[in-house]
Amino acid sequence: MPTYKTRISGGSVYVPGHGLSSLDVLIDGEVVQALVRPGTEAEAMETIDATGRWVLPGIIDTHAHTREPGYTHKEDFFTASQAAAAGGVTTMFDMPNVEPPTDTVDAYLEKRELADAKSIIDWGHWVAGTNEKEIAKFAAAGASGFKIFQVSGAYPHDPRLAVNDEGRLLRIFREIEKTGLPCLVHPFDQSMFEQLTAEAFAAGKPPNYFTFGEVYTTEQIWAVAVNTLISLQSLSGVRLHTVHTHSAASLHLIRAAKDRGQRVSCAVDPKYYHLTLDDLAKQKGRACPGGFITEDAERMATIWKSLSDGTIDMIDADHAPHTLEEIALLDTDAWNAAMGSPQYDWQYSITLSDVAAGRLSLRRAVELLAEEPARFTGLYPKKGVLLPGSDADLVLVDPNETRVLTDDGLYTKVGWTPYRDWTITGVVKATMLRGELIARDREILGKAGYGQYVSGVPQ
Numbered sequence: 001m002p003t004y005k006t007r008i009s010g011g012s013v014y015v016p017g018h019g020l021s022s023l024d025v026l027i028d029g030e031v032v033q034a035l036v037r038p039g040t041e042a043e044a045m046e047t048i049d050a051t052g053r054w055v056l057p058g059i060i061d062t063h064a065h066t067r068e069p070g071y072t073h074k075e076d077f078f079t080a081s082q083a084a085a086a087g088g089v090t091t092m093f094d095m096p097n098v099e100p101p102t103d104t105v106d107a108y109l110e111k112r113e114l115a116d117a118k119s120i121i122d123w124g125h126w127v128a129g130t131n132e133k134e135i136a137k138f139a140a141a142g143a144s145g146f147k148i149f150q151v152s153g154a155y156p157h158d159p160r161l162a163v164n165d166e167g168r169l170l171r172i173f174r175e176i177e178k179t180g181l182p183c184l185v186h187p188f189d190q191s192m193f194e195q196l197t198a199e200a201f202a203a204g205k206p207p208n209y210f211t212f213g214e215v216y217t218t219e220q221i222w223a224v225a226v227n228t229l230i231s232l233q234s235l236s237g238v239r240l241h242t243v244h245t246h247s248a249a250s251l252h253l254i255r256a257a258k259d260r261g262q263r264v265s266c267a268v269d270p271k272y273y274h275l276t277l278d279d280l281a282k283q284k285g286r287a288c289p290g291g292f293i294t295e296d297a298e299r300m301a302t303i304w305k306s307l308s309d310g311t312i313d314m315i316d317a318d319h320a321p322h323t324l325e326e327i328a329l330l331d332t333d334a335w336n337a338a339m340g341s342p343q344y345d346w347q348y349s350i351t352l353s354d355v356a357a358g359r360l361s362l363r364r365a366v367e368l369l370a371e372e373p374a375r376f377t378g379l380y381p382k383k384g385v386l387l388p389g390s391d392a393d394l395v396l397v398d399p400n401e402t403r404v405l406t407d408d409g410l411y412t413k414v415g416w417t418p419y420r421d422w423t424i425t426g427v428v429k430a431t432m433l434r435g436e437l438i439a440r441d442r443e444i445l446g447k448a449g450y451g452q453y454v455s456g457v458p459q
């Protein structure tokens, strides 16, 4: 009889397409070797008691801002990956809006070197797709995929990375299509945003987080952009993926594009459909641009339906730390301030709370957080699922534990959460990556440099 490295016993394991099942997980090396009925004879060097716990795949998150290099006063690969490990994220893909931006192969290789030494979780990188001549070289060098920002303005919306011109976007999409890698886009009609901004100021509205949030989340700014992107996808065949997909009209357009067989997917990040106007009033810029979507019943109904029916393919974090000093500028000068919030520390819990409240099935939650992003990045079934042969990337969750979130005990370098005073249900008690525990009871056990780079997989 073989001796396994680890046995996770007594838990309810998530089995894809089936749900929770009383099973023990047998792990050897970095992978799941077998799922067996409790009591099945098997020797293991170490047993982890999972009684009362759910055993779920670790989150594959496609939207991280590690801020490294260039903005490491906000975050770096070590702190971002620690927050991720605590929150149940085992693989993250981060974004190119750093300094220097990853719009050249040299900058990309330098970034990989920095991350290789620091990340405690597995990671990939979306390089900037702004430089057409670099696209083929990026693919050859192992880039996970590409990111385009249609939005421009103050950091983090770096004007050097913004592309609004449709002809240029088409050329970029055609180049990316040849690589077989995905193209993520922050959809945004910058010109409409600037016009609505001018109208808001002309109406005497102050340039603060409230006015900014109201203008920035305007349904049509996002929907017009998504309409354009879907048209450019049909001309180019690129694997188009839109982030921040929270406008109802955008979701209807994406549904129709999928029904026509277009290669379009999308993600939404929890802050848009969770943070309320009450949060914005209490927390000011920390909750920006949240609140306006949650007040719109029709928009919210479309988001929840889209999460359930597969129109939305994945929930991403948009882990986007800024210091509280930087966020404070949103009180008076929001158009020149940094906007975004750290998310990783409680990433699984926000969606598990939706499961506890009956807003989402556990099956759909796991698909949105782990299975679908694993397919999107070409990692499935190595990651995103617990099957024999899969990497042992998993979390143990106490589904009944509740907590009131505070700014205490966070791993993000900036030390705050936009969910302050929220009560969450469902707490990650342990996180395992490739067979090693990297977090237990919110204590980090993972070592800097344990994380491995995940190269792009052409599809």
Ligand SMILES: [Zn+2]
Pocket (backbone or CB within 6 Å): 063, 065, 095, 318, 320
């Ligand atoms: Zn982002």
